Amino acid sequence: MRNPLSNPSRRPRRRLLALLATAGLALTGAVALPGTAQAANILTNPGLESGSLSPWSCTGNLGSVVSSPVHSGSKALAGAVSSSDNAKCSQTVAVKPNTAYTLSGWVRGSYVYLGVDGGASTWTSSPSAYAQLSVGFTTGASQTSATIYTHGWYAQGTYYADDISLDGPGGGGGSDTQAPTAPTSLRSTAKTSSTVSLAWNASTDNVGVTAYDIYSGSNQVLSVSGTTATVSGLSAGTAYTFTVKARDAAGNTSAASNAVSVTTDTGGGGGTGFKQAAPYLYEGWGDPPSVSTVMSSTGIKWFTMAFMLDGGGCNPMWDSNRPLTGGVDQTVINQIRSAGGDIVPSFGGWQGSKLGANCSSASALAAALQKVIDAYSLKAIDMDIENTDEFENEAVQARILTALKTVKANNPGLKTIVTFGTSTTGPTYYGNRLIEQAKSIGADIDVFTIMPFDFGGGSDMYGNTVNATEGLKAKLKSTFGWDDATAYAHIGISGMNGLSDQQELTSPAIWTQIRDWANSHHIARLAFWSVNRDRPCAGGGVVSNCSGISQNNWQFTSITAGFTG
Incomplete structure (x- = not known):
């Protein structure tokens, strides 16, 4: 599969600039908003926290509200750009004539724009994470409304936008210029490692308060109609300072409430404290590389050694035919440990004679696992549960999990991993x-x-990997009652470098994005299949000893070595 964004002729920068000039859009920098008592975010549903697009309107019905990726809160706007539609999403608001406004927002994707119809706009080329855009403009002498928008660029993939703000006085032609009183007694009522709940006493206004805007430092993070709010998406063990401002229907905003400082929890007992960057290495296949060369070239320390299978009679052997100890696998493990690294054996995989399926009971499987733990004084083991004989066999699933519970109880400090x-x-x-x-x-x-x-990832391997991981996080939260930080601390990602069997393309740039996302969300483990394939062979297809793409030797391993969790 060819990555369309790797083709420099696809949408060259100068063509984009020429098109912008043709459309009469001026790129400007941020303009400071004049100090004014009426300054406020006058957009409705600026962070899509209502769960609905309204009052945003998107061309081609290509806009939607998503729960990941978000900049803050729990929702964001997604524009599913096509080859013929840039998924422009807009909102029209009342403004005052001859007045300065500042439009800002957080966006993510390839060539994402923020602007006002008939006026200024700004854009960013291709941020791998949310980046802030900001542009200022002054309304005309008789202008009473403005349509602000965000959009992507043709055939450049889905873009995301969140926390869009139009700061300035509301319009509507009314005479209300009186701001509400400041909220009082702002306090924190609860916190976790990723959320802070706030409450405050209501403001008063000559007409009526319509919203409260919550700020973390100088950044507005949420708007609510009542006097309580929960700010989510925060980092564990981090100090935040919050204030609240009241806003009325005319856009008049109050002075800030008292400030309250809150430090989020560190994650509690649900976190594992376990972090592991461990790409797969297979000694029975794919021209096994020199581990000393790979380690010295990349800085990688851990490897996932594949695969521990059944040699017959519930007896663990490497690949069912190489001895548990004394063979090439032990030689490689000794080399890894001599270089300051370590290994986690992977039991199972897609095919072969697997211990989980062939051992007659959970106790027999636990005994087989214990042989391997004892042979190598292991700190962790991985059960790669796949195919119909293990993953889709409910009795075998239970057998594997029960065996893992047993060996964990019998080996204090042992970390257990399941991969699926x-x-x-x-x-x-x-x-x-x-x-x-x-x-x-x-x-x-x-x-x-x-x-x-x-898994049907198509061309957006980064976006779909993140979405899949967020889906796992949600399942862990609902099943175990964990908060976000604890759920992330129990998550691993194991990708496939280069071309997958289904021709999905994970390039070094995409894998770097995935690693950076994994670091920023503090997950526990990052791996890929496999070091054997971490060599170039552009156009080589899906083969055992190279990635099928143009790359540097051990490039994916080097990227993975940068995973710290």
Whole structure:
């Protein structure tokens, strides 16, 4: 698969600028808003927190409200750009003539624009995370309304926008210029590692208060109609300072309330404290590379060694035919440890004779796992649960989870990982069942790792990987009662570098985006299949010893080594 965004002739910058000039759109920098008692965000539903698009209107019905990725709160705007429609989403508001306004917002995607019809606009080329745009303009002498918009660019993929703000006095031709009184007694009523709940005493106004705007420092993060709010999407163990301002229908805004400082929780007992960057390495396939070369070239320390299978009679062997100890696998493990690294063996995989399916009971499987733990004094083990013999077999799922519970109890400090497939929106039926079974038997799994490839990801492997991971987070929260930070701390991502079996393309740039997202959300584990394939062979297809794309040797491993959680 060819990445359309890697083609420099697709939408060159100078063509974009020429088109902007043709459309009469001027690119300007941010303009400071004059100090005024009436300054306020006069947009309705600026962060899409209502869960509805209204009053935003999007061309081609291409706009929607999504829960991930968001800049703050729990919702954001998504514009599904097509080859013939830039998914322009707009809102018209009343303004005052001859008045300065500042339009700002947070956007993410390739070539995303923010502007006002018939006036100024600004844009950003391709941020991998949310970036803030800001532009100022002054209304005309008789102008009483303005239509502000955001849009993407043709055939450049879905864009996202959040926390859009038009700061200035509201219009409407009324004579109300009196601001509400400031809210009082702002206080924190609850907190977690990722949320802070606030309450305050109501303001008064000569006409009536219509909204309260919540600020974190100087950034507006939420608008509500009542006197309570919960700010979400915060970082664990971090100090935040909040204030609240009241706003009336004319756009008059009050002075700020008292400030309240809150430090979010560190994650509590639900977090594992376990972080692991461990790409797969397979000694039975794919021209195995020199681990000392890979480690010295990339800085990687951990490897996931594949695959521990059944050699017959519930007896663990590498790939079912290489000895547990004394063979090439042990030689490589010794080399890794001599270089300051370590390994986690992966039991199972897509095919072969698997211990989970062939051991007659959970106790027999636990005994087989214990042989491997003892042989290598392991700190962690990974159960790669796939295919119909394990993943889609409910009895085998239970056997594996029970065995993991047993070895964890018998080996204090051992970390247990389960790895399984996913859809683009999160766990499938069997993935959900696996998580529910883990909860019901008290398996105390440290990391639930999804494999976001061969899952219909198409051209947006970054977006779909994030969406799948957010779906897993939601399932962990609902099943275990965890907060966001604790759920993320139990999550792993295991991708496939280059071309997948279904021709999904994960380029080094996309993998870097995924790693950066994983770091920013403090997940537990990052892996990919495989180091054997972490070599270039542009146009080489899906083969065992190269990625099928143009890249540098060990480039994906180097990127993965930058995962810190």
